[in-house]
Amino acid sequence: MSKAARPAGRLARLVGRARRALAGLNLSERLAVAVIAFFVLVGCAFLGHGLYIKAKAELAQILLERAWTRTLAGAPHARPWTWADMWPVARLDMPRLGRSAIVLNAASGEAMAFGPGHLQRSPLPGQAGISVIVAHRDTHFAFLKHVRPKDILRITLADGRPRRYRVSGFEVVEADASGIEAHVPGPSKLALVTCWPFGALSGGSLRYVVHAEAEPGPVRSAEIRWRTPGEGLSP
Amino acid sequence: MSSFAAISATDPETRPLIRPITVLNALAVLAGLLLAALMAAPLRAGAEPARAPRLVALSQVNYGALLLQAGPQGKYVEAPLVASDIDIKITGIIARAVITQRFRNPAKGWAEGKYVFPLPDNAAVDTLKMMIGKRFIEGRLKERREAKIIYEKAKAAGKKAALVEQERPNMFTNSVANIGPGETVVVQLEYQHEIRQDGGEYRMRVPLVVAPRYLPKPVMHLAAHRPGEMTVAISDPVPDAGRISPPVQHPAKGKRNPVSMNIHLAPGFALGEIKSPHHKIAVRREGSDAALIGLADGEVWAERDFELTWTARPGAAPDATLFRETVDGQTYLLAMINPPAMTDGQPLKPREMVFVIDNSGSMSGQSMRQAREGLLYALSRLKPADSFNIIRFDDTMDQLFADAVAANDANLTKARAFVAGLEANGGTEMLPALKAALIDARPGDTGRLRQVIFLTDGAIGNESQLFAAIQAGLGRSRIFTVGIGSAPNSFFMSRAATYGRGSFTHIGQTSEVKTRMAALVRKLEQPAMTDLRVNWPGSADPESWPNPLPDLYAGEPIVLTARMDKLAGDMELSGDLAGRPWSLKLALGSAESGTGIARLWARRKIMALEGIRYQTRDWKAHDAALLAIALKYGLVSRLTSLVAVDVTPSRPKGAELISADVPLNLPAGWNFEKVFGEDLPAIDEEISPTSIREAALIKTTDTPPVAANQKPKGLPLPAGATEADLQIMVGLIALMMAALLLLMLVLRRRGFGPADERRPA
Numbered sequence: 001m002s003k004a005a006r007p008a009g010r011l012a013r014l015v016g017r018a019r020r021a022l023a024g025l026n027l028s029e030r031l032a033v034a035v036i037a038f039f040v041l042v043g044c045a046f047l048g049h050g051l052y053i054k055a056k057a058e059l060a061q062i063l064l065e066r067a068w069t070r071t072l073a074g075a076p077h078a079r080p081w082t083w084a085d086m087w088p089v090a091r092l093d094m095p096r097l098g099r100s101a102i103v104l105n106a107a108s109g110e111a112m113a114f115g116p117g118h119l120q121r122s123p124l125p126g127q128a129g130i131s132v133i134v135a136h137r138d139t140h141f142a143f144l145k146h147v148r149p150k151d152i153l154r155i156t157l158a159d160g161r162p163r164r165y166r167v168s169g170f171e172v173v174e175a176d177a178s179g180i181e182a183h184v185p186g187p188s189k190l191a192l193v194t195c196w197p198f199g200a201l202s203g204g205s206l207r208y209v210v211h212a213e214a215e216p217g218p219v220r221s222a223e224i225r226w227r228t229p230g231e232g233l234s235p
Numbered sequence: 236m237s238s239f240a241a242i243s244a245t246d247p248e249t250r251p252l253i254r255p256i257t258v259l260n261a262l263a264v265l266a267g268l269l270l271a272a273l274m275a276a277p278l279r280a281g282a283e284p285a286r287a288p289r290l291v292a293l294s295q296v297n298y299g300a301l302l303l304q305a306g307p308q309g310k311y312v313e314a315p316l317v318a319s320d321i322d323i324k325i326t327g328i329i330a331r332a333v334i335t336q337r338f339r340n341p342a343k344g345w346a347e348g349k350y351v352f353p354l355p356d357n358a359a360v361d362t363l364k365m366m367i368g369k370r371f372i373e374g375r376l377k378e379r380r381e382a383k384i385i386y387e388k389a390k391a392a393g394k395k396a397a398l399v400e401q402e403r404p405n406m407f408t409n410s411v412a413n414i415g416p417g418e419t420v421v422v423q424l425e426y427q428h429e430i431r432q433d434g435g436e437y438r439m440r441v442p443l444v445v446a447p448r449y450l451p452k453p454v455m456h457l458a459a460h461r462p463g464e465m466t467v468a469i470s471d472p473v474p475d476a477g478r479i480s481p482p483v484q485h486p487a488k489g490k491r492n493p494v495s496m497n498i499h500l501a502p503g504f505a506l507g508e509i510k511s512p513h514h515k516i517a518v519r520r521e522g523s524d525a526a527l528i529g530l531a532d533g534e535v536w537a538e539r540d541f542e543l544t545w546t547a548r549p550g551a552a553p554d555a556t557l558f559r560e561t562v563d564g565q566t567y568l569l570a571m572i573n574p575p576a577m578t579d580g581q582p583l584k585p586r587e588m589v590f591v592i593d594n595s596g597s598m599s600g601q602s603m604r605q606a607r608e609g610l611l612y613a614l615s616r617l618k619p620a621d622s623f624n625i626i627r628f629d630d631t632m633d634q635l636f637a638d639a640v641a642a643n644d645a646n647l648t649k650a651r652a653f654v655a656g657l658e659a660n661g662g663t664e665m666l667p668a669l670k671a672a673l674i675d676a677r678p679g680d681t682g683r684l685r686q687v688i689f690l691t692d693g694a695i696g697n698e699s700q701l702f703a704a705i706q707a708g709l710g711r712s713r714i715f716t717v718g719i720g721s722a723p724n725s726f727f728m729s730r731a732a733t734y735g736r737g738s739f740t741h742i743g744q745t746s747e748v749k750t751r752m753a754a755l756v757r758k759l760e761q762p763a764m765t766d767l768r769v770n771w772p773g774s775a776d777p778e779s780w781p782n783p784l785p786d787l788y789a790g791e792p793i794v795l796t797a798r799m800d801k802l803a804g805d806m807e808l809s810g811d812l813a814g815r816p817w818s819l820k821l822a823l824g825s826a827e828s829g830t831g832i833a834r835l836w837a838r839r840k841i842m843a844l845e846g847i848r849y850q851t852r853d854w855k856a857h858d859a860a861l862l863a864i865a866l867k868y869g870l871v872s873r874l875t876s877l878v879a880v881d882v883t884p885s886r887p888k889g890a891e892l893i894s895a896d897v898p899l900n901l902p903a904g905w906n907f908e909k910v911f912g913e914d915l916p917a918i919d920e921e922i923s924p925t926s927i928r929e930a931a932l933i934k935t936t937d938t939p940p941v942a943a944n945q946k947p948k949g950l951p952l953p954a955g956a957t958e959a960d961l962q963i964m965v966g967l968i969a970l971m972m973a974a975l976l977l978l979m980l981v982l983r984r985r986g987f988g989p990a991d992e993r994r995p996a
Binding site (some may be wrong): 029032033035036037039040042043044045046047048049050051053054057107108109112113117119121122132134135136137138139141173175176178180181182193194195199200201202203204207208209 | 950951952953955956957958963966967968969970971972976979980983
């Protein structure tokens with residue numbers, strides 16, 4: 001009883017103090033306090049939810065990293081957490097900017113809250129055609145605005161072999177008229193897609209597309225040993 | 236709000252948090268908007284809204300207008316002043332047309348124009364010429380991808396170039412690059428097709444309008460790839476929607492694209508009546524078997540398909556017309572044969588008729604009235620022994636009866652009320668209606684003919700899905716399409732009728748409803764000639780199209796094309812005419828020589844190959860065969876395009892690139908409105924006209940040309956943004972305001988409040 005009473009008593013004292021403080025205020029000041037309380041409440045709610053989205057995106061990548069390790073070890077469809085309905089299919093690295101992300105098997109809204117998604121209607125990286133990977137511009141693909149032509153992107157699939165792609169260009173397209181013809185025979189290409197413009201507060205129908213083309217030739221052994229993001233490679 | 240939905244679906248524990256947010260949303264978004272507008276204001280200061288041209292998206296305009304590309308987001312500046320001249324020579328049953336189009340660039344910069352134009356659905360396009368000043372440049376036929384690359388390269392190098400591509404077998408686009416300021420470029424293309432004949436009347440249609448088509452939205456559905464294994468697939472029924480939606484001109488904006496026409500008619504027999512149902516024509520006879528036809532008003536606007544019909548003088552109509560052409564040692568034959576009148580000696584079979592009527596928005600106005608009247612007429616012609624049903628569709632569908640019912644008074648009254656109540660509204664989702672119409676409750680019933688009558692404008696873009704459905708579900712049913720309105724999608728309707736082993740009827744205006752529907756109903760009442768077969772002479776093993784020959788109804792001719800080593804001996808046609816055998820022998824040696832027969836044969840073969848494409852598994856081999864034919868015979872097809880390039884660059888080197896520097900196209904300032912969208916101005920200092928221009932430039936050089944060897948498609952891209960930033964921003968603003976208010980309150984309490992408040996009143 002005493003344990004329960006103590007916090008209750010403390011609360012009562014607090015309320016009492018607040019009441020005394022309020023009693024010293026006139027009507028307009030009381031109104032101001034109410035408005036302040038309202039703004040604090042709204043502010044915290046919005047800020048909290050916004051940060052929650054960001055945190056979720058970041059934290060999920062840690063769990064996904066573990067699932068990815070299991071995938072590389074040979075576990076197919078390794079789920080990051082038991083109730084997840086998505087699994088990692090690739091790892092995307094941007095060595096120059098020191099960014100990396102685990103790519104999920106679907107580009108659904110649910111999946112993209114946790115990581116970039118591979119558009120299922122496009123081929124997997126390494127296969128003929130354009131592989132499309134989509135992520136949010138304000139979380140996993142925020143770095144796309146810093147990508148420059150001729151940058152190197154690296155995709156590692158479940159077989160553990162990294163594939164190098166060189167950025168060939170950028171495009172701003174309408175979402176429903178992307179011009180991306182995914183299943184064209186020919187060398188493997190990559191399209192990283194996010195919303196455009198960067199920094200805009202609302203969605204919209206424009207998409208920013210980073211095009212990259214497979215680099216021929218062997219992959220340097222240094223890159224195969226590559227482990228954590230930003231572990232110095234290309235300048 | 237989509238991210239809210241997504242989050243709440245996965246983490247139920249966040250729901251309580253979302254509630255207060257949604258309640259306060261209005262206020263918070265307002266605050267955010269205010270702030271964003273404030274911050275964006277300096278950016279807009281440099282804008283020149285008064286000079287901004289009217290931008291159109293491809294889905295906004297109605298008649299075929301010349302469009303000048305403006306910027307990277309699929310927006311166009313409309314450039315008027317394109318005129319077309321059509322010159323047609325009809326020899327026997329072959330029409331050869333020369334279309335001349337004049338493009339003019341009214342802007343002060345260099346521009347690229349794109350013109351979408353319709354052609355008859357059996358047209359074989361083979362020639363492209365471009366006239367610049369006094370020089371003619373002839374186009375070459377290339378594989379579509381290659382042609383596109385050649386065009387893009389010439390465009391980038393500042394050379395004049397033209398590219399003719401097939402979007403649908405009856406819809407082509409002509410792109411012209413680097414039209415100088417105020418300059419006129421003349422592009423000429425040629426095609427041929429065979430004339431249609433029905434009940435002694437010859438008919439040629441020149442489509443002048445591409446009706447805006449309804450493109451169904453992509454749908455998500457469960458697909459069983461292997462038994463027991465289900466995956467969710469999103470299928471976009473119209474992967475190339477961006478390519479086939481021509482801009483739509485608002486009717487109030489005045490009509491564009493004047494067309495003049497000149498037709499030389501020499502059918503090879505004494506001419507009877509010459510008529511055009513929709514246009515006033517001037518006819519000058521040249522002897523008994525030739526005529527010159529022009530438009531009485533000189534020029535018309537391209538807003539309604541032109542149609543010309545003619546008949547033979549009584550007794551002068553030939554029973555069979557044979558044309559031949561020898562190309563590269565091979566002989567090509569075109570035959571049009573009128574079967575004997577099909578006597579209705581024996582009792583007619585009762586029928587089960589399913590009427591499918593389109594009451595989508597594209598049918599509104601005259602078209603809906605025509606369809607209603609046509610259907611009411613067909614109902615009035617039902618016999619008591621017949622049974623029937625009615626299905627109506629827009630983006631929803633209704634079936635009047637659960638199954639076909641007897642055509643008695645009670646049922647017909649119900650049906651008339653149902654038809655009279657139809658209003659045009661909504662989208663055109665034809666597939667469910669088609670599938671419902673093909674559901675046959677009694678597939679083994681040979682005592683009845685099952686006929687499906689489809690009344691629609693065919694303004695849809697998912698043809699291939701519908702064709703596949705027809706081929707899969709046809710059974711004993713036969714499909715008869717009735718094209719309604721001034722510009723029905725005749726490619727779809729005639730092809731659907733071919734697959735459905737029926738026929739296609741076009742009703743252009745209300746006055747024709749009775750006659751055309753009567754002709755169709757009469758045809759359907761009469762027995763058909765079935766099991767048509769050709770026996771070729773001796774060892775000649777010709778390749779003939781169409782193959783197999785379709786069923787024949789009263790008044791229809793047999794039209795077939797064939798390629799063979801040599802033309803000798805007799806060709807024997809046989810068939811089943813209402814239960815009795817029928818046959819006819821024709822001496823092949825009697826064929827007259829004609830031109831373009833080889834190409835007509837190739838076009839028929841291409842159409843046949845396209846037709847069975849939905850059945851084949853090996854698309855690559857199939858497409859390779861098609862490509863070989865198109866290249867050999869020099870025809871524009873799904874896989875081949877005509878491209879013409881001027882050798883000398885006309886755009887000064889180092890000068891402006893179309894979408895980047897034409898002042899009319901990209902005035903400073905209007906970029907912002909365009910890129911930010913119309914809802915929320917954004918606040919990002921990184922966006923500058925240069926970056927957008929860069930994107931535009933890279934687009935023209937770096938993206939793969941939209942090739943069409945498989946399916947030209949642009950993958951729809953999912954949204955790539957959360958509302959996190961908006962929420963954080965709003966949250967911070969709210970907290971800042973709270974802090975500010977608190978500060979004011981504290982200052983006031985300590986006596987530092989605003990001076991005016993302390994001053995006595």
